[in-house]
Every structure is written in C-alpha cells, then in structure tokens.
Amino acid sequence: MASELVRQLIDSGIHYGHRASRWNPKMSPYIFSKRNLIHIIDIRETVKGLLRAKKFVSQVVGGGGDVLFVGTKRQARQSIVDHAVSVDMPYVIERWLGGTLTNFRTIRARLSRLEELEAADTDGSAAEYSKKQISRNAREKRKIERNLSGIRKMSKLPGALIIVDVQREHLAVREARNLNIPTVCLIDTDSNPDFADIPIPGNDDAMRSIEIIIEHMTEAVKEGLRGRTEQEEAPTPKRRSERATLARADEGVSEPAVSTETADASADVAGSAVGDASS
Numbered sequence: 001m002a003s004e005l006v007r008q009l010i011d012s013g014i015h016y017g018h019r020a021s022r023w024n025p026k027m028s029p030y031i032f033s034k035r036n037l038i039h040i041i042d043i044r045e046t047v048k049g050l051l052r053a054k055k056f057v058s059q060v061v062g063g064g065g066d067v068l069f070v071g072t073k074r075q076a077r078q079s080i081v082d083h084a085v086s087v088d089m090p091y092v093i094e095r096w097l098g099g100t101l102t103n104f105r106t107i108r109a110r111l112s113r114l115e116e117l118e119a120a121d122t123d124g125s126a127a128e129y130s131k132k133q134i135s136r137n138a139r140e141k142r143k144i145e146r147n148l149s150g151i152r153k154m155s156k157l158p159g160a161l162i163i164v165d166v167q168r169e170h171l172a173v174r175e176a177r178n179l180n181i182p183t184v185c186l187i188d189t190d191s192n193p194d195f196a197d198i199p200i201p202g203n204d205d206a207m208r209s210i211e212i213i214i215e216h217m218t219e220a221v222k223e224g225l226r227g228r229t230e231q232e233e234a235p236t237p238k239r240r241s242e243r244a245t246l247a248r249a250d251e252g253v254s255e256p257a258v259s260t261e262t263a264d265a266s267a268d269v270a271g272s273a274v275g276d277a278s279s
Helices: 002-011 025-030 043-062 074-086 104-123 131-151 170-178 208-233 242-248 258-276
Strands: 016-019 031-035 038-041 067-070 161-166 183-187 199-200
Touching: 002 199, 002 208, 016 131, 025 031, 025 183, 025 199, 038 043, 043 067, 043 183, 043 208, 067 074, 067 208, 104 131, 104 183, 161 170, 161 208, 170 183, 170 258, 183 208
Parallel strands: 067 161, 161 183, 183 199
Antiparallel strands: 016 038, 031 038
C-alpha cells in the first residue's frame, strides 16, 4: 500500500519544488536534494504528512466537526469544488474575504441577504422595484453568490481548514490561528511550514499534485462521516478539544515504509525530468 501511494505521488509530480533561489530555509527538513537549480521534496516527508493529516481530518469529522477546503488559485478550484460538494463540506475558491472566520456573524448576515434577494425573485416582489434597483439587486446577488456560495451551508465555525498554498491563503491561515482552528496545508519549498499545524510538503502548483492531496483528504472526510454515523447510533462520548485531537494525530502514524532506494529513485526520476525540461 505504501509503495503504491509513493508511486501515485511521484507520478503526480508532487516532489517537484520551486527553484532553489526561491526557497524558504525553514523548508530544509522537507527537501531531499537539488537538481538543476530546482529543489526535490523528500517523498518520505510527504507521505508522513499525508498520513498524519488523514488521521486528524478523520478524527475531526468523526467528532462532529466540519472541514473547510480553501484554495483560490486556478489550479485548485475545480478539484476543491468537486470533492467538497461530494462530501457536503464548505469551501472557498474565490477571494478570501477578511473576517470570514473572525467575523462570522457578519458573513452569515450577508448570506441572509442573499436569501432575501432570492425570495424576492421567487415570489415576484422584485418586479415592483425600479429598473435601477433591480439592476443593483442583481449585481449584489451575483457578488454574494460568487464569494460566499461555498460556505452557504456552514452554520458554525469549521473544526479544521484544508489549505492549498499557505502563502497565497495567508489571510485564512491567520484567522484560523487567531481562533485556534487547526490547519492542514499543502506547502511548497517557498512556503513557511510554521504556519501549518499539519504540513504536507509537496508541489502546490501542479493540478495533478493538488488533485491527489484533495482526493486523500476527501477519503479521510468520508471515513470520519462513517464514524460520525456510528457514533450517533451509540452513546455520545465526552468531546475532546481539537488541539488535543491534533496532538493525538501523531499516535499510530509510524514512519512510512519508504525505503532509501525509493527516495533515491524518485530523486533520479525528478532530476532527469528537470534536466530534460531545461535542455
């Protein structure tokens, strides 16, 4: 299973980092080597972070919490929408609005306004307004739908955030930290791993790389939902704090069975591919 996961990750190109000149020195523990001025991410660290993240997300969802998928870059949008909708989880793929978490009451008020506009369209009362007001209401409705449609069903703060590219989504990371909401982040070699509670080192620009991480996170959510159903049928246990759950995510996740030969092979594959691309 571990070797199959490693091959799947390598085929997605998740081990390709940025040019060495753009690196963040704090990412050095996650870097395997440098080939043709491009950093190669240690695939063993990627597997370790992925397994830890899946265990934690499953625990959060199984405990009754929701996870918020965040990825506003073009490469991540469609994947996040498809997978988040499949498990009925909230998502943000447009610009992160300041206060989405820290000022959640105001965000809910904007969503209530969207419901008012939709109700006016449905019962025909919107036709009673002037043309100017109708145009203004339509523009307001489109704006709210574009920015907030993904979190429309989010009635409470999420139990965790799954973020693609911590540099781009720094506002979301900052709000989550202020509220003590754990974050699971796909981080590239130009990112600061200190911003992620559970970092998954990997290429955050390639569509296939993002797709495979979101797929695994969705599998963890599904597992948590199954556990949530079983928990509802049984007596409800005492709730644990999310930070305590985060600390327990390390338990039971041993060092992934990725041999040094496999890591060397992945670096050779990456190096040769980078060499072909640069020549």
